Structures are given as C-alpha cells and as structure tokens.
Amino acid sequence: MKKAFLQLTSTFILGSALTACVNTAQQETTLRATGDMGVIIERATGQVQIVNHTSKTILSEVDGLGDLSHASIVYSRDQRYAYVFGRDGGLTKIDILKDKIDNRVIQSGNSIGGAISQDGKLVAVSNYTPGGVKVFDSETLETVAIIDSTVLQGKPLNKDGSQVRSKVVGLVDAPNNRFIFSLFDSHEIWVADFSGREAGEEMKLTKFTDIGYFPYDALISPDGRYYIAGLFGEDGMALLDLWHMEKGVTRILKDYGKGDKKLPVYKMPHLEGWAMAGDYAFMPAVGQHKVLVVNTKTWQQVAEIPAHSQPIFVMAQPDNRQIWVNFAYPDNNTIQVFNTETFELVKTLTPGPAVLHMEFTPRGEHVWMSVRDSNEIHVYDTKTQQLLKTMPSKSPSGIFFTNRAHHIGL
Amino acid sequence: MKKAFLQLTSTFILGSALTACVNTAQQETTLRATGDMGVIIERATGQVQIVNHTSKTILSEVDGLGDLSHASIVYSRDQRYAYVFGRDGGLTKIDILKDKIDNRVIQSGNSIGGAISQDGKLVAVSNYTPGGVKVFDSETLETVAIIDSTVLQGKPLNKDGSQVRSKVVGLVDAPNNRFIFSLFDSHEIWVADFSGREAGEEMKLTKFTDIGYFPYDALISPDGRYYIAGLFGEDGMALLDLWHMEKGVTRILKDYGKGDKKLPVYKMPHLEGWAMAGDYAFMPAVGQHKVLVVNTKTWQQVAEIPAHSQPIFVMAQPDNRQIWVNFAYPDNNTIQVFNTETFELVKTLTPGPAVLHMEFTPRGEHVWMSVRDSNEIHVYDTKTQQLLKTMPSKSPSGIFFTNRAHHIGL
Numbered sequence: 001m002k003k004a005f006l007q008l009t010s011t012f013i014l015g016s017a018l019t020a021c022v023n024t025a026q027q028e029t030t031l032r033a034t035g036d037m038g039v040i041i042e043r044a045t046g047q048v049q050i051v052n053h054t055s056k057t058i059l060s061e062v063d064g065l066g067d068l069s070h071a072s073i074v075y076s077r078d079q080r081y082a083y084v085f086g087r088d089g090g091l092t093k094i095d096i097l098k099d100k101i102d103n104r105v106i107q108s109g110n111s112i113g114g115a116i117s118q119d120g121k122l123v124a125v126s127n128y129t130p131g132g133v134k135v136f137d138s139e140t141l142e143t144v145a146i147i148d149s150t151v152l153q154g155k156p157l158n159k160d161g162s163q164v165r166s167k168v169v170g171l172v173d174a175p176n177n178r179f180i181f182s183l184f185d186s187h188e189i190w191v192a193d194f195s196g197r198e199a200g201e202e203m204k205l206t207k208f209t210d211i212g213y214f215p216y217d218a219l220i221s222p223d224g225r226y227y228i229a230g231l232f233g234e235d236g237m238a239l240l241d242l243w244h245m246e247k248g249v250t251r252i253l254k255d256y257g258k259g260d261k262k263l264p265v266y267k268m269p270h271l272e273g274w275a276m277a278g279d280y281a282f283m284p285a286v287g288q289h290k291v292l293v294v295n296t297k298t299w300q301q302v303a304e305i306p307a308h309s310q311p312i313f314v315m316a317q318p319d320n321r322q323i324w325v326n327f328a329y330p331d332n333n334t335i336q337v338f339n340t341e342t343f344e345l346v347k348t349l350t351p352g353p354a355v356l357h358m359e360f361t362p363r364g365e366h367v368w369m370s371v372r373d374s375n376e377i378h379v380y381d382t383k384t385q386q387l388l389k390t391m392p393s394k395s396p397s398g399i400f401f402t403n404r405a406h407h408i409g410l
Numbered sequence: 411m412k413k414a415f416l417q418l419t420s421t422f423i424l425g426s427a428l429t430a431c432v433n434t435a436q437q438e439t440t441l442r443a444t445g446d447m448g449v450i451i452e453r454a455t456g457q458v459q460i461v462n463h464t465s466k467t468i469l470s471e472v473d474g475l476g477d478l479s480h481a482s483i484v485y486s487r488d489q490r491y492a493y494v495f496g497r498d499g500g501l502t503k504i505d506i507l508k509d510k511i512d513n514r515v516i517q518s519g520n521s522i523g524g525a526i527s528q529d530g531k532l533v534a535v536s537n538y539t540p541g542g543v544k545v546f547d548s549e550t551l552e553t554v555a556i557i558d559s560t561v562l563q564g565k566p567l568n569k570d571g572s573q574v575r576s577k578v579v580g581l582v583d584a585p586n587n588r589f590i591f592s593l594f595d596s597h598e599i600w601v602a603d604f605s606g607r608e609a610g611e612e613m614k615l616t617k618f619t620d621i622g623y624f625p626y627d628a629l630i631s632p633d634g635r636y637y638i639a640g641l642f643g644e645d646g647m648a649l650l651d652l653w654h655m656e657k658g659v660t661r662i663l664k665d666y667g668k669g670d671k672k673l674p675v676y677k678m679p680h681l682e683g684w685a686m687a688g689d690y691a692f693m694p695a696v697g698q699h700k701v702l703v704v705n706t707k708t709w710q711q712v713a714e715i716p717a718h719s720q721p722i723f724v725m726a727q728p729d730n731r732q733i734w735v736n737f738a739y740p741d742n743n744t745i746q747v748f749n750t751e752t753f754e755l756v757k758t759l760t761p762g763p764a765v766l767h768m769e770f771t772p773r774g775e776h777v778w779m780s781v782r783d784s785n786e787i788h789v790y791d792t793k794t795q796q797l798l799k800t801m802p803s804k805s806p807s808g809i810f811f812t813n814r815a816h817h818i819g820l
Contacts, residue, residue, distance in 0.1 A: 031507060033444040035489025035815050054487055054530065077772070078464055079445025079489075097441055118773045120464065175729040175774065176793055195793065223687075223730045243731070243751065277633075279689075319585040319818060320633045321653070341653065362487070362816030363528045364585065383586055383605065403816040405445050406772035408729060 034079040037096055037402050038359065040370065040377065041084075043068040044395035048084065050096050053361050053368065053401060056379050056389045060099035066090040066106075072113050072398055075405035076138060077120030082400070083138070085114040091125055093141060096402075103141045107134050115173040118408070122194060124171060124179045130158070131165030133181055133192065135203075145194075145203055150186035170218025170229055170271070172409045174242055182215035182229045182238075189215070189229060189240055189249055211238040211249040219271040220409035230271050231257065239299070252299040257286050266310055266328035275316030275323045277340045282323050284311035291325060293343065305343045308334050313357070317382055318364035322346060326355050335369070337385055347385045351378050359399035370396035444489040447506055447812045448769070450780065450787065451494075453478040454805035458494060460506050463771050463778065463811060466789050466799045470509040476500040476516075482523050482808055485815035486548060487530030492810070493548070495524040501535055503551060506812075513551045517544050525583040528818070532604060534581060534589045540568070541575030543591055543602065545613075555604075555613055560596035580628025580639055580681070582819045584652055592625035592639045592648075599625070599639060599650055599659055621648040621659040629681040630819035640681050641667065649709070662709040667696050676720055676738035685726030685733045687750045692733045694721035701735060703753065715753045718744050723767070727792055728774035732756060736765050745779070747795055757795045761788050769809035780806035 036054040042061075046068055050060045065071075067088035074083050081102060084092040089108035094101055110129040116122070122144060124135045131149040136142065148165060155164040166185035174180050177194040189211050193204040213233025220227050227240040235257030240249050258265060269284030276282075276296065283292045285304070291314055293303040309331030315324045325336045332354050337346040353373035360367050366388065369378045377391040377399070404410040446464040456476050460469045475481075477498035484493050491512060494502040499518035504511055520539040526532070532554060534545045541559040546552065558575060565574040576595035584590050586605040593600065599621050603614040623643025630637050637650040645667030650659050668675060679694030686692075686706065693702045695714070701724055703713040719741030725734050735746045742764050747756040763783035770777050776798065779788045787801040787809070814820040 031441075033486075033488040033490030033507060035444055035485070035812060036487050052488075075445070076443075077446050078443040078462075080443030097443060118775045175731070177775075223728075225729070318633075319635070321585070363818055365528045365587075402445060403813075406813040406816065408773055 032097055034096060034402050035362075037079070038368075039073055039082045039084070039094065039096065039400050040393055040396050041068050041071045041073070041398040041400075042394040043071065043372075043397045047394065048082075048094065049393055049396075050094075050099055051377075053366065056366075056391070058377075058391055058393070062094055062099060062101060064101065064104075065092050068397070070112060070397075073400040073404075074114060074116040074123070074410070075400075075402050076116070077405055079402040079405045081138075082402075083114065083116065083123050085111060085125055087111065089127065091123070091136065091141065093138075105136075105141050107136070107143075112167075112169060113171050115171050115179055115409075117173055117177045117179070117194060118175055119177055119198075122177065122179075122197075124173075124192075126168040126171035126181055128167040130162065131167050131183070131185075133168055133171060133179065135179070135192075135194075145192075147190070147192055147203075147205065149183050149190075150188060152185055169216060172218065172220040172227065173224075174220060174227070175224045175408060178242075180218075180220065180227045180240070180242070182211075182218050184214055184216060184232075187211055187213055187215065187233075189227065189238065191240075191242070191245065206245060208240065208249045211240075212236060212251065216268055217271045219274050221276065222408060224408040228252070228271070230268070232268065253294065253301070255301070256283070256292070266330075267312060269311060270313050272313075275314050275320075275340075277316045277320035277323070280340070282314045282316065282338075282340070284314050284325070291323070291338065303343060305338055308336050308348065315358050315360070316340065317367075318360055318362065322382065324358055324367060326358065329354075332356070349380070349385060351387075352376065356397045357399050359401055362401065362403040368399050370399055372396055442507055444506060444812050445772075447489070448778075449483055449492045449494070449504065449506065449810050450803055450806050451478050451481045451483070451808040451810075452804040453481065453782075453807045457804065458492075458504065459803055459806075460504075460509055461787075463776065466776075466801070468787075468801055468803075472504055472509060472511060474511065474514075475502050478807070480522060480807075483810040483814075484524060484526040484533070484820070485810075485812050486526070487815055489812040489815045491548075492812075493524065493526065493533050495521060495535055497521065499537070501533070501546065501551065503548075515546070515551050517546070517553075522577075522579060523581050525581050525589055525819075527583055527587045527589070527604060528585055529587055529608075532587065532589075532607075534583075534602075536578040536581035536591055538577040540572060541577050541593075541595075543578055543581060543589065545589070545602075545604070555602075557600075557602055557613075557615065559593050559600075560598060562595055579626060582628065582630040582637065583634075584630060584637070585634045585818060588652075590628075590630065590637045590650070590652070592621075592628050594624055594626060594642075597621055597623055597625065597643075599637065599648065601650075601652075601655065616655060618650065618659045621650075622646060622661065626678055627681040629684050631686065632818060634818040638662070638681070640678070642678065663704065663711070665711070666693070666702070676740075677722060679721060680723050682723075685724050685730075685750075687726045687730035687733070690750070692724045692726065692748075692750070694724050694735070701733070701748065713753060715748055718746050718758065725768050725770070726750065727777075728770055728772065732792065734768055734777060736768065739764075742766070759790070759795060761797075762786065766807045767809050769811055772811065772813040778809050780809055782806060 040049040069087040082094045093103040108127040114125040133147040135145040166183040171181040189208045191206040212231040215229035216232040218229040229238040236254040265287035291305040309327035335349040352371040379389040450459040479497040502514040518537040524535040543557040545555040576593040581591040599618045601616040622641040625639035626642040628639040639648040646664040675697035701715040719737040745759040762781040789799040
C-alpha cells in the first residue's frame with residue numbers, strides 16, 4: 001500500500017513537474033529584453049501583433065481588444081506593458097513579455113487616444129462619450145480621477161438623461177506629471193497637473209477658453225514646452241507655452257487651414273506627425289498637395305514643398321535628414337521622401353493600398369509601414385529606400401515601438 | 411524489477427524536474443523588461459551594479475571587469491547587453507537579464523571609450539596603446555576591423571619594437587553605421603564608414619588632417635550631424651559637418667580654451683556633457699568659474715553664467731528646462747542647477763565628496779548622481795531638487811541608463 005501511495009504521489013508530482021518543465025522551456029525561449037520590441041494594431045480583427053525590430057519578426061498575436069479603429073498605444077516606463085486605447089472605450093494593458101492581456105477595462109463609450117505620465121504611474125484616456133478625461137493607476141487600472149469636460153448648454157440630453165459634454169481630443173503628457181488636452185466642442189485647452197500627487201495634493205486644473213473654433217488634434221514639442229492644437233472651424237492654430245502659462249493661449253500660423261479656397265479635404269492631417277528638424281517644422285498642408293515648411297522661432301511659413309497629394313503624416317527620421325510623407329485617400333498607396341535641407345524629392349514609393357502609418361526604428365536605420373489593404377507590414381532601409389522585408393498582418397494600422405516609453409509626449 | 415526500474419526512473423526524472431522547478435522560480439523572479447534599467451561603474455573594485463530606476467534599487471553586482479577608471483558603457487539595441495569599455499583594454503559584454511558576464515576580451519593595452527553602430531552589429535573601441543580603433547562583432551566580440559592610427563615619426567619605438575601611433579579619443583557613432591574619432595597626437599579627425607558592410611563592401615576611411623592641436627575629447631549633436639572636438643593645444647574647437655564632409659573641418663569658438671590667462675586647469679571639461687537646449691549650447695568654460703552660453707547657429711558666445719568653480723559636466727534635463735553642473739577637484743562636492751531661460755541659479759547642492767557623474771531618467775523626473783568618496787548613489791527629484799534616496803555603491807563613477815541604446819552618439 002505504502003509503495004502504491006508513493007508511486008501515485010511521485011506520478012502526481014511528476015505531472016506537475018513536467019508542466020513546470022514546459023513552462024521553463026517556454027520562459028527560456030521568451031527571455032527577452034524589451035528595447036527592440038513593438039506592437040502593431042490589427043484594426044479589423046481587434047488584435048495586436050507583438051514584434052521585434054532587430055530580427056524583423058512577428059513574435060505573437062494577442063486577441064480580444066475590441067474596436068481598434070484609430071487605436072493608439074503608450075508604454076510603461078520599463079517598456080514591459082503596452083496600454084492600448086481602443087475606439088470603443090476599451091483600455092487594455094498588454095504584457096509584451098508574456099504575450100497576453102494583463103488587464104482590461106471598458107472605461108467609456110467612445111474614446112480617442114491616451115497618454116502616460118512622466119513618472120509612469122498614471123494613464124489618461126480622452127473620451128468623446130461621455131466627454132472628458134479619465135485617469136487610471138497604470139499598475140491596476142483603477143480609476144484615480146475623472147475630469148468631466150464642459151457641458152454643452154442647449155443640447156438635447158443624452159439617452160441616459162445626462163447632459164452632453166464636449167468631446168476631448170489631442171491628449172498628451174507633459175513634464176511634471178501633467179496632461180494637456182483640447183475640448184473640441186467648447187473651444188478650450190485644459191492642463192491637469194498631478195505633480196503634487198505623491199505629496200498627497202489634489203490635481204490642479206487650469207482652463208484656457210476661447211482658444212479657437214473646434215480644436216481637432218494637437219501635438220507637443222519633443223521637450224514638452226509647446227502644445228499646439230489644430231483648428232477645424234477656422235484657419236490658424238492655438239499655441240500654449242507651458243513654460244509661461246500666464247501668457248495664455250496665442251494664435252499662430254493664421255493662414256494654416258482651408259483658407260478661402262474651401263478645398264475638398266479628404267482627411268484632416270494628423271498633427272502628431274509634424275516633423276521638427278532644426279528650426280523648421282514640416283507640416284502637412286490642409287487639403288492641398290503640399291508640405292509646408294515653417295520657422296519654429298517666428299511661426300512664419302518659409303517655404304512649401306510640392307507633394308503627390310494631400311499629406312496626412314509628415315515624419316522626420318531620427319537624424320532629421322529626410323521626411324517621409326503619406327497621403328489621403330485615394331492616393332494613400334504612395335509614400336514620398338524629401339531632403340530636409342534642400343527640400344528635394346528623394347524618392348516616390350508605392351508600397352501598396354492604404355499606407356496608414358510609419359514608425360522609425362529608434363536610431364532611424366529602418367522605417368516600418370502598415371499597408372492596410374494588402375495586409376502587410378513593410379520594412380524599408382531609410383538610407384537606400386529599399387524594401388528589406390514584408391510580413392503578413394491583418395489590416396494593420398498604427399505601429400508603435402517601445403522606445404516611445406522614453407519620450408515626452410509619445 | 412520492472413517496478414523498481416520505473417521507480418528509479420521516476421525518481422530520477424523527479425530530481426531533474428525539481429531542479430527545473432527551481433529554475434522556473436528563479437526565472438519568474440527575474441522576468442524583466444529592460445527599459446528602466448541601468449549599470450553603474452564601481453571603479454575601485456572592477457565591479458558594476460545593475461540597477462532599476464523605477465524602483466530605485468540595486469538589482470545585482472557583477473565582478474571581474476578589470477581597471478574601470480574612466481570606464482564607459484554603450485547598450486545593444488535590444489537593451490539586453492551592456493558593453494563596458496575599461497581602461498586596461500578590457501571590453502566586457504554584460505547580460506543584464508542574467509546578471510553576469512556574457513563575454514569578455516582584452517583588446518588592447520590601454521583604451522578609452524567606445525561606441526556601437528546604428529544597426530547595433532558593431533562595437534568600436536578607441537585605444538591609446540597601441541593607438542587606433544578596433545571594431546568587434548557585437549554578438550561574438552570577434553574582431554571585424556583594426557584601424558591603426560597615424561605613426562608618430564621620430565618617436566622611440568615601443569618596447570615590442572612597433573612604431574608609436576597616435577592615441578585615439580572622442581570616438582562616437584553616427585548615422586549610416588559610421589564611427590567618428592580624433593587622433594590626439596597627429597591632430598586629425600577620421601570617419602570610418604561601415605554602411606556598405608551588409609552588401610559586402612569594405613569599410614571606407616576618410617581622414618581630415620591639421621584639424622587643430624591635440625584634440626582631447628569630442629561630442630556629436632543629438633541628430634548625428636555635427637562632430638565637435640575640443641583642443642588641448644590651442645584655443646578654439648574643430649567642427650565637422652557630417653552632412654557636408656566636402657567642406658572639411660572648420661574652426662569654431664576661437665576663444666574657447668585657456669586663452670592668454672593660462673589659468674591652472676585642474677581637469678579639462680568633458681565635452682559629452684555639453685547641454686544643447688534650443689539654440690543654445692551650455693558649455694563648461696576651461697579653467698574658469700563659468701558656464702558659457704553659445705548660439706549653435708553662429709557659434710558665438712552670447713552669455714556666461716558665473717558658477718561655483720571650474721565646471722566639468724554641464725548636463726541639460728531631457729525637458730531642457732534646467733542644467734545641472736558638477737565641478738573639478740577640490741570643489742567636486744558641489745552641484746549647481748541653473749535655469750536655461752533666465753540663466754539664474756536655481757539651487758546649490760552639496761551631495762558629498764567627489765560627485766563624478768549624473769544621469770537623468772529618460773523623461774527627466776529624476777537625476778542619479780555618483781558620490782564617489784562617500785560610496786553612495788543619490789537620486790534627486792529634478793523639479794524640487796530634493797534628495798529622494800541614497801544607495802550604497804563602491805567608489806561609483808559613471809551611471810548609464812539603457813535608454814542610451816536609442817540615441818545617436820551615446
């Protein structure tokens with residue numbers, strides 16, 4: 001009896017132990033540093049791909065992320081977790097070392113974009129419905145703060161009886177644990193300051209009103225000083241100098257926009273795509289076949305570069321030597337590369353239907369592109385503009401590499 | 411018999427399996443992302459500490475690195491491996507996921523500093539004896555290229571009968587897999603171009619001669635465009651525009667140096683410490699109690715900031731809002747913080763004896779300092795300049811965080 005018992009026990013332990021061995025083997029295989037990794041949005045299937053940009057390979061795929069239209073990603077400061085902001089209000093925390101969802105909450109009905117605080121402890125999401133910003137503990141995804149946006153007076157109530165509030169767009173992080181965002185319908189820019197949180201202080205909210213009609217998107221300069229919002233309802237842009245909030249929001253680039261021509265605009269350009277190289281910002285013109293060159297000291301346009309079609313993203317290589325431009329539908333099969341010094345066209349590429357997004361490797365030797373309608377990721381050499389590799393992906397859109405963890409405003 | 415055999419087998423497997431379980435547990439504990447890690451040089455004991463800057467903790471210590479005076483570190487593009495350049499010619503590759511030496515070679519008799527190529531495949535080391543640069547495969551540390559520096563004619567031969575060659579200093583990486591370095595004794599700057607290596611082409615070497623007397627250190631601008639060498643033998647600096655190598659090396663800042671006053675210079679300042687913020691470079695004056703403010707468009711000095719003593723490192727926070735300055739012996743117990751906009755002194759700190767190096771967290775909320783002679787690492791909040799934590803370290807010098815992997819020239 002005793003022997004039988006022992007045998008049973010050993011078999012049982014053996015079973016567990018073998019499971020452990022399998023885990024060990026898996027872990028050995030997946031022992032990873034996270035400096036050369038990234039996550040790609042597969043928008044049609046609610047999935048993401050986890051990738052490695054040294055080996056140019058797809059490591060795994062994670063399911064169950066909901067509606068990923070216009071989804072974007074920020075990273076934890078250790079580069080282990082990707083926070084995916086879905087369109088359906090889903091906030092999903094993915095563990096890229098374990099290739100799985102670590103946590104997921106549905107935090108609103110309709111959201112667009114998010115940001116992570118300088119200290120990495122807070123994740124903020126900007127919402128359309130109900131309008132406002134929600135702030136979460138980056139570790140647990142528990143709610144830390146709810147910042148309701150301005151009520152739109154005179155609007156019919158929401159179905160649930162609540163008042164309609166302004167949509168929030170252009171949410172970014174800034175130094176000292178601040179989040180900056182724009183209120184589309186109420187024409188405001190707000191600064192939410194969490195810098196005193198560790199000392200037990202409340203969040204401080206600063207509101208700038210009448211900043212211009214319908215801010216639709218925004219960017220922050222790489223040093224976290226200038227917040228610039230594009231305006232859908234008028235020409236020009238709104239600038240907030242975060243080193244001098246007392247000066248308020250000023251208007252710059254008064255001709256930037258649709259102007260008198262009222263051109264058919266197929267898609268408003270993305271402002272996050274602004275390339276800042278030296279004293280110049282290279283900006284997508286609205287509705288025109290041009291890239292604008294603007295002096296960032298005077299905020300005057302100094303040149304314009306003729307382009308293939310209406311630009312959407314204008315991205316500078318990390319060495320600032322060239323800009324890479326994609327275009328609005330129906331010309332979104334094309335990429336153009338320009339020299340930032342001479343403004344000359346270096347090359348026109350046609351990767352395929354619907355080139356939606358580009359991401360440079362951290363030191364800029366390669367650029368990855370999502371070619372949505374051919375279900376492919378392309379990797380190009382930036383110096384030669386030669387295609388190095390093609391990988392399968394299901395309707396890929398945004399590509400986000402982990403080095404974003406270390407940048408202000410990304 | 412059969413039963414006994416089975417028992418024996420199961421016991422044997424069980425033993426192995428339990429070992430596997432222990433490994434599993436260890437691996438679970440050490441499952442790490444590498445975005446918030448770093449390595450600190452403990453110069454007196456030939457050791458390094460592996461640290462985490464989110465938890466502000468020392469994770470482990472690695473022995474056996476030889477002479478670590480003036481040692482520096484670069485990281486592999488995945489942020490898993492730290493390449494430590496020792497003074498005794500040792501090149502050590504440390505696996506920061508496994509807390510151990512992965513590989514180590516003694517590649518020369520006396521070396522100073524190194525760099526890693528844009529694609530991460532090549533590690534270069536600059537040598538005093540024998541003078542030149544050696545280039546290694548970053549994976550295997552096998553020699554890829556030996557670039558002998560210029561022979562110094564008329565010098566007595568080395569003990570081994572070989573000719574004396576110029577010492578090499580100021581080695582940095584530049585875009586397109588290039589390494590740039592200065593030849594101290596022969597007054598040259600060389601560019602070694604490995605951009606054709608993947609296509610089977612030979613390395614191309616471009617030599618600039620008569621660049622100024624005794625270049626002693628150098629820096630490269632964050633976009634990889636400007637290489638600037640300080641001159642020990644005369645005033646002024648040597649500038650090479652890598653976008654326009656055809657223009658050759660030009661002389662800038664003709665008054666930079668010791669000037670006519672021939673002040674006692676306790677230590678030549680480190681050029682890697684130059685802070686570039688907006689249009690200004692904040693530079694340590696040589697031998698004077700000043701930080702110089704230079705316009706980087708015109709290379710003219712526009713202001714000078716009185717400081718506590720002779721500055722060594724002048725470092726800008728990642729948000730460019732403040733510069734942090736340390737000083738030469740005997741005033742190296744002090745740190746001063748200045749505002750980059752008003753040039754005002756924000757605070758004077760006295761962390762302790764021999765504050766040798768500072769490193770900012772990637773988005774700049776904290777700064778780590780090595781206080782060599784009190785055997786401590788200090789962590790300060792950059793906004794409040796308050797000391798947050800002190801950790802023990804044996805004669806710490808350089809502190810290097812992994813986000814350097816993603817920067818050109820670091």
